[in-house]
Amino acid sequence: MVAAVEIQGITKHFGAFEALRGIDLTIQAGEFFALLGPNGAGKSTLINLLSGLLQPTSGHIRIMGHDVQSDYQQARMALGVVPQELVFDPFFNVREMMRFQAGYFGCGAENDDWVDEVIEGLGLTDKAHTNMRQLSGGMKRRALIAQALAHQPPVIVLDEPTAGVDVELRQMLWGFIQKLNQQGHTIILTTHYLEEAETLCERVAMMKQGRIVALDSTKQLLHSHAAKQLCLRLEGTVPAQLQPLIKQQQGDEVIFNLPDISRIEVILSALRQAEVTVLDIRLQEVDLEDVFLNLVGSHGGQIS
Numbered sequence: 001m002v003a004a005v006e007i008q009g010i011t012k013h014f015g016a017f018e019a020l021r022g023i024d025l026t027i028q029a030g031e032f033f034a035l036l037g038p039n040g041a042g043k044s045t046l047i048n049l050l051s052g053l054l055q056p057t058s059g060h061i062r063i064m065g066h067d068v069q070s071d072y073q074q075a076r077m078a079l080g081v082v083p084q085e086l087v088f089d090p091f092f093n094v095r096e097m098m099r100f101q102a103g104y105f106g107c108g109a110e111n112d113d114w115v116d117e118v119i120e121g122l123g124l125t126d127k128a129h130t131n132m133r134q135l136s137g138g139m140k141r142r143a144l145i146a147q148a149l150a151h152q153p154p155v156i157v158l159d160e161p162t163a164g165v166d167v168e169l170r171q172m173l174w175g176f177i178q179k180l181n182q183q184g185h186t187i188i189l190t191t192h193y194l195e196e197a198e199t200l201c202e203r204v205a206m207m208k209q210g211r212i213v214a215l216d217s218t219k220q221l222l223h224s225h226a227a228k229q230l231c232l233r234l235e236g237t238v239p240a241q242l243q244p245l246i247k248q249q250q251g252d253e254v255i256f257n258l259p260d261i262s263r264i265e266v267i268l269s270a271l272r273q274a275e276v277t278v279l280d281i282r283l284q285e286v287d288l289e290d291v292f293l294n295l296v297g298s299h300g301g302q303i304s
């Protein structure tokens with residue numbers, strides 16, 4: 001079966017700056033794939049190369065077997081990209097905008113059922129005849145997603161689609177995207193909500209400074225970093241020798257990293273000796289965010 005996306009030896013320089021330093025990545029048709037990395041890692045540059053908005057310095061990309069440079073039209077037809085920014089044509093209503101968009105890709109009236117399915121699936125039915133500029137921010141976000149899907153592309157790239165959207169829209173969006181994935185569409189997602197990637201995506205690539213630093217199934221990534229964490233509520237000050245083990249401290253709750261389980265005894269005995277009282281104790285598994293911080297070394301709001 002032909003791969004949805006094949007990226008071979010891709011580099012991209014902006015002047016002397018190397019934004020991508022040799023990317024090799026194959027995404028199979030039907031995958032739900034996450035592309036993660038801190039700000040500036042090169043995710044958007046890679047997405048812009050997929051859609052042909054940028055030319056690579058070296059290397060090749062194929063979408064559903066079509067080379068993005070030598071067979072641009074077919075490659076672009078196979079791809080729907082939901083961009084980060086809210087860019088839209090202010091002159092059309094939602095349905096017109098989708099039909100025009102589909103028209104650019106050679107789709108005519110035979111595509112109208114699909115247009116209506118997407119409008120309904122994204123909760124835009126009430127707004128189908130509303131002008132784009134009269135939509136609220138969340139509705140514009142839905143319309144942009146609809147626009148990217150207008151020509152029924154087999155490969156769908158979502159560049160931070162849930163940035164700044166409310167919980168209701170996020171759930172609706174993921175329900176719809178999961179349905180498309182079950183129907184066979186390949187989904188490639190960048191998000192800074194790592195719990196979304198963890199729940200939705202079968203496979204994850206983590207990028208750092210223009211390179212892929214981890215590429216594996218979500219399950220395997222979590223398994224290979226299967227260290228646990230010890231969460232304690234404490235009365236007293238954590239002694240100095242335990243400070244390097246602290247992952248996070250908020251009020252009286254302290255989370256310790258446990259590279260191995262026997263470290264629990266060391267921690268509890270050091271606390272006893274320092275006469276710190278343990279008020280509560282619990283163990284927790286690492287999540288994708290912990291793995292990400294471990295591998296990419298970036299923090300909190302910088303994740304995207």
Ligand SMILES: Nc1ncnc2c1ncn2[C@@H]1O[C@H](COP(=O)(O)OP(=O)(O)OP(=O)(O)O)[C@@H](O)[C@H]1O
Binds near residue numbers: 038039040041044046
């Ligand atoms: N047109 C350009 N000219 C010069 N440098 C650029 C250009 N576009 C991107 N860069 C640089 O390339 C690097 C990668 O940027 P890119 O936007 O791909 O990162 P990203 O992973 O998408 O980050 P974010 O999460 O912030 O969107 C950054 O250092 C950025 O400043």
